[in-house]
Amino acid sequence: MIGRVGRKGISLVSELGELTLFSASSLGSLFLQRHYFEKLVRSIYEIGVRCIPITLIVGLFTGLVLGLQLYYVLTKFSSESLLGQAVALSIIMEIGPVFTAIMIVGQAGSALSAEIGIQRNAEQIDALKTMRINPLAFLVSPRLYAALICFPILTAMFDIVGIFGGHLTGVSMLGVDEGAYWNRIYESVSITNVRDGFLKALTFGLLTTSICAFQGYFTHTKASIPGARGVSQTTTRAVVLSSIAILASDYLLTSFLLEK
Amino acid sequence: MSEAFLEIRGLSKRFGDQVILDAIDMDIPLESHTTVIGKSGIGKSVLLKCLSGLMTPESGTVRFSHSNQAVPQCAYMFQQNALxxxxxxxxxxxxxxxxxxxxxxxxxxxxxxxxxxxxxxxxxxxxxxxxxxxxxxxxxxxxxxxxxSPEIILFDEPTTGLDPQRKFGVFDMIRDYRKRFGFTVLMVSHDVPEVFGITDQVAWLDAGRIAYWGPPQPLMESPPPELEGFLKPTLSTESSAV
Incomplete structure (x- = not known):
């Protein structure tokens, strides 16, 4: 029993080490290759532009529900006027970065993991090596940098639409004073809150894209079955591990940022 | 035969306790066509991967001599093309x-x-x-x-999954383009005896070692006893088909 726990622990630490090296090598290799700007733009389109609709839809509904829930909670304390502040701070500091990251993982992260996994199975990664092209630079690094650019931008979009969603429920449907809603946001949301939200988005972008690419890249060693089922296994694992990483790092970052 | 273009000395590779390549020595002449044959899973592709740098051998050296370039251009053609x-x-x-x-x-x-x-x-x-x-x-x-413009191309079972007509088409293509572009070929193939028609020499890999090395004709005419078992099923299938 103790031996098994120990082995699992060592394997976990070793995998974390591999993941760190993988991410660092990928980050360091973007500018060592040719045509990196073109690859970066394509990756921004894949990770960023394609995720805009889902981010806006989820942001809107999150804001609508949050406005509704918080309105009924605040009514109990006769504090409906605080609705704008509650909605904005919840979204900017917590819900925006977390939900956006989970949405991007579902849409772009799973696709990234599956694509690289299939490329591994089809020997395309080996083909790159035989052509003396660095596979990490070619396949992974543009995606990592694109994630660092896109996650904060999509989070900002989510925040804005979410706050408008809260406005739609609170002000347009439930009769909260519009001036109070916007004024509370203006008074309570500081640049530090926005910065903390973006810091979380950057962290989630780096973590989730690394995990998804890592799982796909090593599908031949990580999956228990080779071939298509192996790719399906590592893609599922990529999404699950990314979601856990988002929530775990969110807790750590929140603890750290609130203490400051 | 001209001098060796690719010299392989003492190349060894193992997976765990299993020895796949056991101190392989080979000399591949410039602009020649060498075919590595052997049973499935015997380590033919591993040999190519060790030569191309996709796998690291435990020991041994791979040396390109008479190369026109400081680092010889080596290309690899995968079984499934890897496009x-x-x-x-x-x-x-x-x-x-x-x-x-x-x-x-x-x-x-x-x-x-x-x-x-x-x-x-x-x-x-x-x-x-x-x-x-x-x-x-x-x-x-x-x-x-x-x-x-590679000096050598490594072909890993280039005819896998092709019907006989297409198989010969691929062999013709390799032979014609080798003549036209003047590159050296090292190929792994299961297509015995068809591949003997285009190859200059054959390396038969068995139990991690080169069991036969030489031109294909003697192998066809009077195969050594240890090779008969490998060649006979193919030859008998061929004759029964005729």
């Missing part, structure tokens, strides 16, 4: 040059189009690999291998 699905035929062929060489767009296009013309692929240039036949995909993979 990029999201790139067109033109982009696939251009990939190695585009990524590694400082070359203008015009010069790159000229070079790629030239090669596509020589390999009769001009009409397929804007198509994706999934939109062309298996035989054409092989030619695209060969074009991608040839674009960097």
């Amino acid at each position: 990029f699905d999201s790139l067109t035929v033109f982009e696939n062929v251009a990939l190695p040059l585009r990524e590694k060489e400082r070359i203008s767009k015009v010069a790159l296009a000229e070079k790629v189009n030239d090669l596509l013309e020589q390999l009769e692929l001009v009409d397929a240039a804007s198509k994706y690999p999934a939109e062309i036949s298996g035989g054409m995909q092989k030619r695209v993979a060969l074009a991608r291998a040839l674009i960097t």
Whole structure:
């Protein structure tokens, strides 16, 4: 029993080490290759532009529900006027970065993991090596940098639409004073809150894209079955591990940022 | 036979306790065609992967002599071609040059189009690999291998999954282009005895060692006793088919 726990622990630490090296090598290799700007733009389109609709839809509904829930909670304390502040701070500091990251993982992260996994199975990664092209630079690094650019931008979009969603429920449907809603946001949301939200988005972008690419890249060693089922296994694992990483790092970052 | 272009000395590779290659020695002459044959899972592809750098051998040396370049250009053709699905035929062929060489767009296009013309692929240039036949995909993979003007091409079972007619088509293609472009071929193949028609020498890999090394004719006429078991099923199938 103790031996098994120990082995699992060592394997976990070793995998974390591999993941760190993988991410660092990928980050360091973007500018060592040719045509990196073109690859970066394509990756921004894949990770960023394609995720805009889902981010806006989820942001809107999150804001609508949050406005509704918080309105009924605040009514109990006769504090409906605080609705704008509650909605904005919840979204900017917590819900925006977390939900956006989970949405991007579902849409772009799973696709990234599956694509690289299939490329591994089809020997395309080996083909790159035989052509003396660095596979990490070619396949992974543009995606990592694109994630660092896109996650904060999509989070900002989510925040804005979410706050408008809260406005739609609170002000347009439930009769909260519009001036109070916007004024509370203006008074309570500081640049530090926005910065903390973006810091979380950057962290989630780096973590989730690394995990998804890592799982796909090593599908031949990580999956228990080779071939298509192996790719399906590592893609599922990529999404699950990314979601856990988002929530775990969110807790750590929140603890750290609130203490400051 | 001319002097060795590729010298392999004491090449060994093991997976765990299993010895796959046991101190392999081989001399591949310049612009020759060498075919490695042997049972499935015996380590033929491992040998190619060790030579191309995809796998690291435990011991041994691989030396290119008489090379025109400081680092000899070595290309690899994979069993399943390993073409990029999201790139067109033109982009696939251009990939190695585009990524590694400082070359203008015009010069790159000229070079790629030239090669596509020589390999009769001009009409397929804007198509994706999934939109062309298996035989054409092989030619695209060969074009991608040839674009960097390699001195040696390693072929890993290039006829896997092809019908007999296409199989001979691929063999003819390799023989013709080798003559035209003047590269050295090291090929792994299961197609015995068909492959004997195009190869200069045969290396029979068995139990991690080269059990036979030499021209294919003696092997066909009077196979050594230890090779009979490997060659006979193929030969008897051939004669019964006739």
